[in-house]
Amino acid sequence: MQFAKDSFYMTLRARLASRNPLRTVVVSGVTRPAIVVVENELPGNGERLPNTFYIEWGESVAVLDPQVRRVRGMMCRIGYFTCGNVESGVDRGRMVGELDSELLAICNPACTGKQDYTQSPSVNLGTGMFWTYPKLGAVNAGEKRDGAAQGRMERVAEMAMYFYPEVAA
Amino acid sequence: MRGASGTTQQLVSRRVRAYFAAVDRASDKPVIFDPAKQGAFPLDAPPSPWMELGEVANFKRSGGTQVGEMRAGARGAVAGQYRANLDAKVECDFLEWGKLQMALAGGSQHMNVLAEDPNAEARATGGRPLAAVAVLAGSSAGELVVGNDAGARFAAGDWLAVDADYQQQTGYVGTGIAGAYIKDPADVGRDINYVRRVTFNVAQVAQTTASSLLLEQALWGGVPEGAAIQKVVAFTDREGGSFFQEWSALFVMEEDSGGRVCFHYPRLMAAAAVERERAMAIAAPMSAVALHGVFTALPHVDENDGEPVLCYRSYFPFV
Numbered sequence: 001m002q003f004a005k006d007s008f009y010m011t012l013r014a015r016l017a018s019r020n021p022l023r024t025v026v027v028s029g030v031t032r033p034a035i036v037v038v039e040n041e042l043p044g045n046g047e048r049l050p051n052t053f054y055i056e057w058g059e060s061v062a063v064l065d066p067q068v069r070r071v072r073g074m075m076c077r078i079g080y081f082t083c084g085n086v087e088s089g090v091d092r093g094r095m096v097g098e099l100d101s102e103l104l105a106i107c108n109p110a111c112t113g114k115q116d117y118t119q120s121p122s123v124n125l126g127t128g129m130f131w132t133y134p135k136l137g138a139v140n141a142g143e144k145r146d147g148a149a150q151g152r153m154e155r156v157a158e159m160a161m162y163f164y165p166e167v168a169a
Numbered sequence: 170m171r172g173a174s175g176t177t178q179q180l181v182s183r184r185v186r187a188y189f190a191a192v193d194r195a196s197d198k199p200v201i202f203d204p205a206k207q208g209a210f211p212l213d214a215p216p217s218p219w220m221e222l223g224e225v226a227n228f229k230r231s232g233g234t235q236v237g238e239m240r241a242g243a244r245g246a247v248a249g250q251y252r253a254n255l256d257a258k259v260e261c262d263f264l265e266w267g268k269l270q271m272a273l274a275g276g277s278q279h280m281n282v283l284a285e286d287p288n289a290e291a292r293a294t295g296g297r298p299l300a301a302v303a304v305l306a307g308s309s310a311g312e313l314v315v316g317n318d319a320g321a322r323f324a325a326g327d328w329l330a331v332d333a334d335y336q337q338q339t340g341y342v343g344t345g346i347a348g349a350y351i352k353d354p355a356d357v358g359r360d361i362n363y364v365r366r367v368t369f370n371v372a373q374v375a376q377t378t379a380s381s382l383l384l385e386q387a388l389w390g391g392v393p394e395g396a397a398i399q400k401v402v403a404f405t406d407r408e409g410g411s412f413f414q415e416w417s418a419l420f421v422m423e424e425d426s427g428g429r430v431c432f433h434y435p436r437l438m439a440a441a442a443v444e445r446e447r448a449m450a451i452a453a454p455m456s457a458v459a460l461h462g463v464f465t466a467l468p469h470v471d472e473n474d475g476e477p478v479l480c481y482r483s484y485f486p487f488v
Contacts, residue, residue, distance in 0.1 A: 064450035
C-alpha cells in the first residue's frame, strides 16, 4: 500500500513540476514542488502554506463488483487554499481557479505505474494504479483569521485511488 | 458443519482457480488429474504440467446430456433409462490477461505479433518480422544463450517467441503445445517464421547477462533443436480461423470451510460464445475487463471401466 501512495505522490509531484515549475513551497528549509503528503511531514510542522496541495489518505474504498478482488481502493483528499496574490485578496477566486486547473491537469492521465521508491533508482513493481477524476468540493471562503488582512479560500478535492496490493487478497 | 454422519460438511468457497494443460494433439492424449495422487496440491504450485491461469469468476457448469427412457409393457411404463448425446459445457471469466487466457478464450490460433521490419507491408497479425536470433548451445528452458551482444539485442521486460524455423512440414506445429495445424505449406506462405507466430513457447526476459537472456518463467516447451528467438510486441486472437485448440482443464474451488472441490475436464475445446469480454465495475467509469471463455467438453474414456466421461467432480473433505 505504501508503494501505491508513494507512486501517486511522486507522479503528481513530477507533473506539477513540469506544468508549473514556479509552483513551489519551502518545507523544512527545502524548496520543492508545492505538493505535500501530510503523513510524510514532521508532526506539528506548523500551519499549512497557501497555494500548496496537501494530500491526505482516507478510508478504504470497496470496488463495485465484488468479483474484482485483487484491486484495492483508498480515498485521497487533496486540500489547498489561497489568500490571493494581491493585498486586497480580490483575486482569490482566480487563484483557486488556477489551483483547480493545475490539480485537474496533474491528475490526468488518471493512472501511473507502481514503483518502489525505497530504492534508488526506484524499481518498477510491474503493476499499474489508477484513480477517479477529482471531485472538487465546494469552495470555502473563510472568515478573516488571526487578524490577517485577507480571508482565505479553500477547497478539498476527493478521489479514489485503486491499486494492486503487494499481498494478494 | 459436520452432519450426523460425521462425514458431511457444508462447502464454503469464495473463489475458483483455473489450471490448464495442453492435450497432446499428435497422440490425442489428454492430461489426467489423478485425485488420489494430486488432489491436495498447493494451489500456488500445481503439479506439472498443469499451468495456473489465476482466479476465474462467474464459473458455471452446465450439462446437456439427454436421458432417454425405455418403456415396456402394455401400459408403457418406464422400464429403464439410458444416456445419450453426452454434452457438457463450462464457462468462466478469466480475471487476468495473458497469452494462455487469451488463447483459451479465443480458441483458435493465437498469434504472437512479432517485431516487424519497418518496411514490411501492413498485416493484421503483423507483417514480415525482423530476422530471428539463433539460440546457441548451452541454453535451457530458463536461460537462452544468444552471443556476446545479448544486451544490445534484448532488454529486460521483452517478450520472446522461442521456437524452430518452419520447415515446410504439415500437421501440428509449435513446441510443447500445438499452436496450429498446417494442411499445406502454401497456406502459411511458406513463412519461415510461422511457427514462432503461433507458438506457445513464449517468455519474458527477466535480465540480460553478457551473452544470455534469463527468463522470468521457464519456456513451456523447453528449447527445441534449431530454435531461434523473435521479439513479441503483442498477442492477437481472431474471430474466425479453422483451428481448434484442445486443453485439459482443472477448476478448483478453494477450501474456505476445509473441503475442496475439483472439476476435471480431460478434454475441452472452445465453444461458441456471444460475449467475448465482460466488464466488472471498479468505480464509474472504470471497469476491470475479463476474458469470457465458453468451452465444450469432449469425451474421455475412463481407464478403469471404459465409460465415456466428459467431466469429473471430486470432493476432498479436508485438504
